[in-house]
Amino acid sequence: MNKRLLIFFLFTALFSFKAFSNETTRILFILDASSSMSITWHDDKTRMDIAKEVLGNLIDSLEGKKNIELAFRVYGHQSQLGQRNCTDTRLEVRFSRNNAGQIKRKLADIRPRGTTPIAYTLSQAAGDFPSSDTRNIIILLTDGEETCGGNPCEVAQELEQKGVVLRHFAIGIGLTEEVMSSFECLGNHFNAQDGVRLQMILESIIRQITDETSAQVFIGNNVNRQSYTNLNFSIINHHTDEIITSLYHTLSENNIPDTLFIDPVINYNLLFHTIPAVYRSNISIEPGKNNQLTYNMPQGFLSFTISQPSISRTLEDKIRLVVYENENGNVLMNMRNKQNTRFLSDNYKTEILTLPIITRNSTNIETDKTLRVEIPSPGVLNLNKRHEYFGGIFVMKSGELEMIHELKRGNRNETLALQPGKYKIIYRTRLADTAYQTEYLNFNIKSGESLRLEL
Template identity: 40%
Template sequence: MVIGQKVNISLISIFMKAIRYLIILSLLAVFTLSTHQAKSQSAPQKTRILFVLDGSQSMYARWENGQKMQVATRLLRNLVDSLKSAKNVEVALRAYGHQYNVTSTGRNCKDTKLEVPFGPTNHEKIKERLQTIRPKGTTLIAYSLEQAANDFPACDNCRNVIILITDGIEECDGDPCAVSLALQKRGVILKPFVIGLGLDPSVMDAFKCVGTFYDAKDEKTFKQVMGVVISQALNNTSVQVNLLDEMNRPTESNVPMTFYDHFSKQVRYNFVHTINSRGNPDTIPIDPLGTYDLVVHTIPSVSKSDIEIIPGKHNVIAVDAPQGDLELKMSGYNEYKDLKALVRKAGSNQLLVVQNFDETQRYLTGSYDLEILTLPRTYVKGVNIAQSRTTNVEIPQAGLVTVSTPTKGIGSIFLEDGDKLVWVCNLNNLNTRETVVLQPGYYRVVFRPLNAKQSIYTKEQSFKITSGQNTQVKL
């Protein structure tokens, strides 16, 4: 007996140690996961800038005091050097048309290479490589952009930016515009920057669909443009969304709104619209590198597409969103457990929202149809929602009917609508007594015992429902 007790105590001790061990492991796992999530959420976003440099033979051309390639690489080296101290910024270099000459037999339309990949301390490598690149071949912009998509390592918290520096148009039958758009739709990159070096005005339009185009007509302009582009690539700008009422005043607020990337359709930002302490719509930070679609989640929602953000400025986006309130009530005590109403735009079959009774919901101004889930259904057409006002819809208090039957059976309740009977609900064929909540009106119950084998045993009885009263029906 003593031996058995010792064995039991020993087993219990081992079991308790195992439980404590599992608890400690679980707490460590939770702590590790929480720490990782906290770090991920607090980590600042990284900006990755890929310079795509034209190394085609046309870059040998004279440009003020030197060759285009000499001017471009010198200024680019200075720029890369200045980015050493920029926090959360990485740079990389890809070139094209710099490895193979154009010959009488043709041109190499795959002549592009990632010369220096992304890295936190690769600035000197880029500067050194820029000094050795020599113009040789053709201009293959589309294929280079396609390959550039693979230059950005996987990252969940990065902004990928391409800066294309070129002095000529596509020469390999590619479509740079289509490639750029495809990369933006896939969310690989933001809208690229394109810097044209002394381009002929007749070809400039060909680049505007590729990205944000800048014309550098001389060395001084090129230097200024590079500064502007880098400033836009690194800095966020601000946006103010004005939700306008019917008087075109920005008074509407407290509505969620979503900014989507226009091309990829991915969600970029979510904000709840706010009026600040000064009584103005709050300013929100928005990345200027992109075109946006805005959805304001009013009921129904309103949207604005193809929004261009001007970098370095305070942008104001105006959206018509006049609103009013709808309150649903029942006069007297509400017998229904969870009464709701289906709300639609007037004349439309599309459901907007399901609103609870005894609650107030905000809608855009206009006309709405209500389908209230009473027994029978209550329909209220053309409910008008006015600016900054509360529209009250009140329906009569329901009543009760208690139907008692001698046996179990099959029965239904109908609304007497003139000469018509409109089905309302079925009775539970397993019960002999049932209470149903009904709106005021005239009704008829039709019943046949479950075991009756002839229709002539059907019984019926008319009754009236009065608000707040219980009507007894015995068959």
């Protein structure tokens, strides 16, 4: 065990995304009072002396701050080391406002005595908060030596599964890189070489907790920093994948994105609900300032129109332009007549669900331009069948017959919207006893006109 080891962890449980300067922040301080905290560390001061000094300074800095509530939990202070009491932890001061004096008086009475049940203490601390609809933070001061076989990393994972999200900062004093690497599972970790540096690091962490932080999201086109707005994006907790909120991007009168107040203690993912969606992961926020986040996602428009004249709005409403993602073939959008939709600039596969289906393997949408796809209004085929038939409607394609519609044997009448062109019906009555009784009927469909055929 490194004789100069003193580790500070900061755990935060976050449950909301709002202007946190106006919401209650609850900070639970947990102090390690195990026997190892009595070891001398620096300037003839023990680890406990330094921990009390740092904790006292932190509490003083938070006294009187708006919307701050504090509480104080200790472990290892009720039983002697030889008793090996691995449940030795107690909430000494409950949450309330302006209780710094009460915490400091209790802090002065604490003496290092027992063992170090860090994992068990963290599991109990989750229940110290009156509710989860606030900004809940745990600051643990310990020499980092778990002596009860617990695993703080596993506890953190278990609490996350229960909806208590932990964010950690580990601060070591004079540690080797090898020792510090063992705390990587707990998040950010720092190595302070002296008490002054330690105080600076902790003050920086407190600023993250208390300073008002904001962000603006710029959506550009690779040329202009701000090019697009009025699109939805989701803000996601990077550590839990929980969607915190979904917002529509908005600009001020000066074409500047509006300001979002954001908690800088955790990292975020952003999911832009463009077509297709754009995902940005593990975004860190600098506390106490306005963070300007810029993401380039060039976009253009695709417009789909069925030309006039229209002879059947009901039939035309069934015609769709389907846009597919080229890489995996996923359907991105199912567009109606006269729909104008914004897409990321790219090549897409499209299908127009007419009879016959019109397929385009390369539909190129250019940045800040509109690609117009227009098809002629279909004609209408009214097909009356005197008998039940096996058959279909065919077109010639690349010199070969291709069936585009199979006749419905249970229906004596069918009404179909067909694109203008030449077609052939090949059919045979169900009662026929030879293939030679197959019949053929050629017909022509004109845009905006109706044709009646009898079989």
